[in-house]
Amino acid sequence: MNYAVIKKNDIANGPGIRVSLFVSGCRHKCKNCFNSEAWDFNYGKEFTDDVIEEIITALKPDYVEGISLLGGEPFEPENQQGLIKLLETVRDKLPNKNVWCYTGFTFESDLLNGNQTVQKLLSLIDVLVDGKFIEELKDASLIFRGSSNQNIIDVPKSLESNCTVLLKGKWKRKMGELNIYDA
Numbered sequence: 204m205n206y207a208v209i210k211k212n213d214i215a216n217g218p219g220i221r222v223s224l225f226v227s228g229c230r231h232k233c234k235n236c237f238n239s240e241a242w243d244f245n246y247g248k249e250f251t252d253d254v255i256e257e258i259i260t261a262l263k264p265d266y267v268e269g270i271s272l273l274g275g276e277p278f279e280p281e282n283q284q285g286l287i288k289l290l291e292t293v294r295d296k297l298p299n300k301n302v303w304c305y306t307g308f309t310f311e312s313d314l315l316n317g318n319q320t321v322q323k324l325l326s327l328i329d330v331l332v333d334g335k336f337i338e339e340l341k342d343a344s345l346i347f348r349g350s351s352n353q354n355i356i357d358v359p360k361s362l363e364s365n366c367t368v369l370l371k372g373k374w375k376r377k378m379g380e381l382n383i384y385d386a
């Protein structure tokens with residue numbers, strides 16, 4: 204697996220201050236994709252054990268709420284094993300951090316009854332933002348998603364119910380402040 208970039212202290216891709224990992228490789232080819240250079244699976248650098256250690260170190264401070272996985276496409280088969288290894292390490296060493304993931308796949312139709320590796324990766328994620336970016340449904344007022352077809356999904360509850368369960372609560376956005384989740 205290759206990755207494009209790691210953003211430390213990211214406030215755009217999930218609640219609070221986060222470490223965001225942008226993996227390389229995506230076959231969805233959404234129109235006006237925000238990150239089309241990362242469609243190439245060879246883009247960026249190799250994802251090694253040293254990179255996992257770098258991410259763990261960046262996640263350690265109390266002010267960092269969790270990790271976000273983006274792309275590229277985290278659920279492309281080429282990226283699944285590397286992300287499982289990363290998230291298993293996060294769960295083991297930093298169990299109080301939450302895990303968000305952005306995918307162009309649709310949770311219920313593409314991932315929910317996927318193979319064992321897909322199930323394993325899903326089991327390590329708290330919140331999944333699913334669906335392709337659709338230019339015609341773009342809405343700048345949305346928080347943490349680009350177009351209105353995308354859902355913010357509570358993954359543990361969805362796996363338990365075997366259907367899409369949206370994350371409950373409201374997002375607040377105030378100028379100059381972090382995005383806050385109000386359950």
Ligand code: SF4
Nearest residue numbers: 229232233236275307
């Ligand atoms: S899923 Fe994401 S990275 Fe892939 S084409 Fe769509 S917007 Fe771009």
